[in-house]
Amino acid sequence: DVKVTQSSRYLVKRTGEKVFLECVQDMDHENMFWYRQDPGLGLRLIYFSYDVKMKEKGDIPEGYSVSREKKERFSLILESASTNQTSMYLCASSPPQEVGGYTFGSGTRLTVV
């Protein structure tokens, strides 16, 4: 089974801090994604990557950046955390074929105070 591991289950950070959320997958998937999920708003795509050192903006990239230095690892960076970035963050991966769904990590619940 594909495993997608997110480094932290719960995280509390202060406003203005730089925050790193890490995601690692073990199935050699090319595609990786970062979403946030908020009540009533569903899953919203922040950034995605099709390959090492490649990144594409999703629907809500403002206030975020990403890094993909190795194929298995995709990091989400909050440059200066704000309270409106309090959310559940979900990482997902998938193979490159144009079929097949995503496998999600267990999520990181981030609270910015």
Place this chain on the structure above:
Amino acid sequence: QKEVEQNSGPLSVPEGAIASLNCTYSDRGSQSFFWYRQYSGKSPELIMSIYSNGDKEDGRFTAQLNKASQYVSLLIRDSQPSDSATYLCAVRDSSASKIIFGSGTRLSIRP
């Protein structure tokens, strides 16, 4: 803007009955369709994929696809309390390697 629409619910179904969840999508070129189950506080879990018109059965779950009507549904037979969750419909974007998610339908199975 490509969209996937679901009724948010909650949908309440008695234990042992059939639960029917529905979804419509706007991208006429989509070829891949998915249902995810998400328990409260957990991440989404893929439970069904369907790629061609008709029905696909897996245990108590049946996914139905009608591309002409741009309609996907999920039937859960013999509903159990453990089926209580939010069900997300998802559709692969025909012009990009990403999946578009609906906002989910909350299903509650009452004993």
